[in-house]
Amino acid sequence: MFVAGYRAGGYIWESLYADKPPKIERYWAQYTPYEPAGAYVPPAKHCRVTQVRLLQRHGARYPSSDDPVEMEEAIFKLQQADEYRDKNLRFIRNHSYFLGQDDLVPLGAEQSFQSGVITFERYKDLVNKDDIPFVRASGQGRVVDSARNWTAGFATASHFEYEPHISVVISEENNTLQINQCPAAPSHHPYTERWEHIFTPPIKKRLNKAAPGANLTDSNVISLMALCPLESVALSAAEWEESRFCKLFDEKEWRAFEWHEDVKKYYKTGYGNPLGPVQGVGYVNELLARLTNQPVRDSTNTNRTLDAAPATFPLNRTIYADFTHENEMVAVFGALGLFEQPGDLDPTRIGGKHRTWNARRMVPFSARMVVEKVVCEEGEGEGQEYVRVFVNDEMQPLAFCGEGDGRCTLGDFVQSQGYARESGRGDWEKCFESD
Template sequence: MATLLNIISLLTCFFLSCSTAEEATSSSKVNITELWGAYSPYFDAGTYLAPPTGCRIDQVNLLQRHGARFPTSGAATGIISGISKLQNVQNYTDSGLDFLKTFAYSLGVADLVPFGAHQSSQAGALAFTRYSDLVSARSLPFVRASSSPRVVDTATNWTAGFSAASHHVYNPSLSVILSENGNDTLDNSMCPNAGDSDAQTDAWLAVFAPNITARLNRWAPGANVTDTETYSLISMCPFHTVASFVPGAALTLSPFCELFTTDEFAAFEYSMDLDKYYGTGYGAPLGRVQGVGYVNELLARLTQTPVNDSTQTNTTLTANRVTFPLDRTLYADFSHDNEMAAIYAAMGLFPQVAALDPTHPAPRGRTWVASRIVPFGARMIVERLKCEETQTRFVRVLVNDAVQPLDFCAEATRKGKGVCELGAFVTSQTYARSGGEGDWEKCFA
């Protein structure tokens, strides 16, 4: 029999059109794991296409984000606060919260979770399967990683997966770890004046969160959950889901996911879009300059010429052919989502016709979608192609297996959409080749 609080809640919802926890679940209609922004587990954004007829791949550059992890310490603080408020309530008006009566928060901090390790190993195996023709005992993948433990662990899981797929014939190792306390092209920590995306994400939070917060507080009278804690509770859905992964079993959604609707996850996704766009993407005055160093390293590998950069590169390492070889056929670098967003922007990928608006819902057709460009385990692959009828080389760029149009390249349609003559690709990277057109100096002015 419904309690008095249940009846009051039902009558309130009749007039306010609010959801129950049962109605909030969205997994039956939409794969909500693809609506978790940068917290989405890796998924293909497109179907991998073979190179154009008559062309073969002769070099591959892989840039990959670390796999799924625990919340950072800052994110964990908000999550624990929100959960504690809900658990301090004696009687819930919706049974969807009942699991909290016995729930105990036990997540770690920032480290790779087993699911992240699993997907990283899968990525390594896929790389061997797809590009095994480029590998030999004398030409193993050259592997680097930024120094965060979760990034290093992702790299070593990738090498393990690569090795296993080759039946342990080819066993690449992690050759270089770039310290995040020094010059590092795989981390966005070298621009003191960069700023952040707080103003934009706070503005969007004030738009989409209040109705969700009100509903949670109706379900848990007296909890007094805040909008910021609501965001944290939504994030518990992806974090708890990936942390609960059991090897050999399918990924199972956390009960926290049942508390929110598809539209609410879409709004959460847009918050992530804004965060990356105004954090290190096109919307940040000093965002894309933080990707210049990596782009210049990429150009050096593609053209097999010394690195020309005065921004993030560690010149001691890049000047040494042991720590920065130019004769490999497969390079693999492991990084963070914020740095990858900066690299995309520096290259000219995922341009927006209009800046993302933090006070209105996400525009349809936007190209900058965090779950599609920087999910956990995200990967950008730059393939260098050699075609039969000419000695000219070409370039393709794929992000999460989706071939990028390279509209910024004057020769992008010579061999088909997304295929650019190497010289034209290099020419197109004027922002990186100029050292950021003066933006790097602004990082310290």
Template sequence: MLGISVVLFLLIYGALLVLSLFGYLTRPSPSRVVTDPDDAPSLGVPKHIQKMWGQYAPWHPAGHYTPPPEGCNITQVNILQRHGARFPNDDDGAAYHASIKRLTAARKFADPRLEFLQDYKYDLGTETLLPYGAMQSFEAGAQAFRRYAHLVGPAHIPFVRASGKRRVIDSARNWTVGFAAASRQRYNPSVDLILSEERNNTLNNDCPNAGDGSEQMDEWLGVFAPAVAERLNKAAPGADLGAEDVFNLLAMCPFETLARQRASPFCALFNEDDFRAFEYHGDLEKYYKTGYGEPHGLGRVQGVGYVNELLARLTGTPVRDHTQHNGSLPFPLHGTLYADFTHENEMVAVFAAMGLFNVSVPPDTHEMDPAREWVASRMVPFSARMVVERVVCAAGGESVRVFVNDKLQPLEFCGEGDGVCALESFVESQAYARSEQSREDFERCYN
């Protein structure tokens, strides 16, 4: 078990069993306890295909975490993490089910890969966390303790917040359980604050006047999906599948695989090119929804509130924000480890507000660049996390490092592009978050 002692294994496994009885974990899988997220089960689908599932991909490291140089110490860590793998949301689940009904209405199946549909029943739940997703957050909490144990003590327990959706709250709780188990129950953080999604919330994107990326996604769907629909309709005469059905059936591969923790038979209906196109569909959604490409310029403003809270923590000064921050809620400063749980659209907005992944050429809606850098599966897979470290070196001065899914970000907007920025330079680089422009953009969300 990757060097972990048998005693710790039993503690973790016992904690999972006990906590599952109280609902902290959503039906945890009894098959194994994974102590390293990169050692997660294969799910019966090749890893390179899983990475083509866009924002529905399971967490995987986008790089290899590196500790700070010798003579430097991490003094504060801020973790922003997406909830773990979930069932489809209500609308998407209904659409997936409808496409499956259309496919099963075929006069016959001319391809043996479709024969499973003869007695197939759609049985996916909606919205809630999966057992696999629960384990993802548990593992992330354990990893956080192992990596940053030196920041924790009786007077320095992680401060944990969660946006108010059930799957986000459950993910935060599972993270705290994993953290406690890895510490052998010496440190037992709890979810200190739940932020309602009915009002301003720095852990939830909210801008009614912003676009949702549907126009750009539809354009790309019109490029790749007709040929796939034609192929499926030949294999299932009479199904009369359209472009939207192609996307829905592709989405069944990740959702059913993650739900059952074995390969969904829908995966076999598609080839690698189909999944590459599916992945690019997610790239376009994130770029044009809460990323840099939102057509009204209202994508990144949805991440400003969190950025301003981050700056307050890094500098130990009060929050200066005119967007989502709610000053009436507890917001401790001078902590050493903070963990906030959110959704992927909010994470993308935070990336854009900070200046991360700022590609020079917007993603084209008619042609996919295989060498592109804006890739949703690397940025916001299920259980994605951004980690911001404050570092002090013997030579003097404080600096900042940012990791997204363990990949060190270059931070070319405030340093030499080597992934390290002086704290003062990092704060200065976040001028948009504190500007009058961000306040005006936020007002445009509602006016």
């Protein structure tokens, strides 16, 4: 899927719908269309960025392969209702399921294109004819298409002076850009199901009363709620179009849905899973290799053949761009020590509104983590190299290796990554233990 990023008047620099965001969009967790979580902070006056590492999620997509059957079942049940006592349900009688499966939607292609534009504009001083971005993608179609659209955006913003291409597409196995390589990792289902059985029954009761004869289940409610964001991003191209499923639920119910998805990410590859962060260790060790210009040292899920070859894992580039899935990004955050929580997320009640674990801010569609290497040329620390980390343009404090001001010396940052440098301290081996 490719969508050109031009419109009358120039590039689209911000979120496509920043002027009129849907009210409930903030509760869509990982299904939220990309928008910055913060304002990018340039380096200090006498400092400059010398290297950039981008890790980006694919753009907005159709439902993944295991969702359509459940979604169509929920729609079918509502269509069998004897009557509709809520006018917002009436459209369902003649509604046909129209979504594709797995692939990018036009909005998702545009999100990736715009990320390429922004990367060029922000870091164009790092690029020359002999040093253009090195791009990798995990092998699934929507990830490869996102990488392709990013390269198109970068080339377009440079007026085609620099045209990066995808250098490496990595199969979905033995891959630091994909999970599903830790078979013994516990499931998130006990936690998400616990919350599901708390928050969905009142919704189910309300909808079954409004559509007698539908006989919806708890899981049907989840499917109907997920249809709202997934239909919306599929319908939206030149302007925002909200799915009619969105109006079936009120704001309180959407808050509960958001918590369901936050809990899922936390217990799938986040801190709530004892074998979650270890699935991000390989990528962190690749990051450390880039930052220090040293070969990759890792015994987890790195592809040793690719990482040992300069053609497929060079160490002499200034911009690296990797494209992946949100669950792998969550694992990387955990391996790095970002978004740490004072305690586990409670699957029986919604967390405080000021919580730091929030999928919408962490891994929306087209989410991106940028790791910068910075050198300062004057004043205290002259000649010193530093590391800064941004997630969706929000600077991370990096309290684990500095003073919490978002900047660590390169040496301190490397030292702080002991969990990765020690290949997960035995956790990777546990991925293959049987009961």
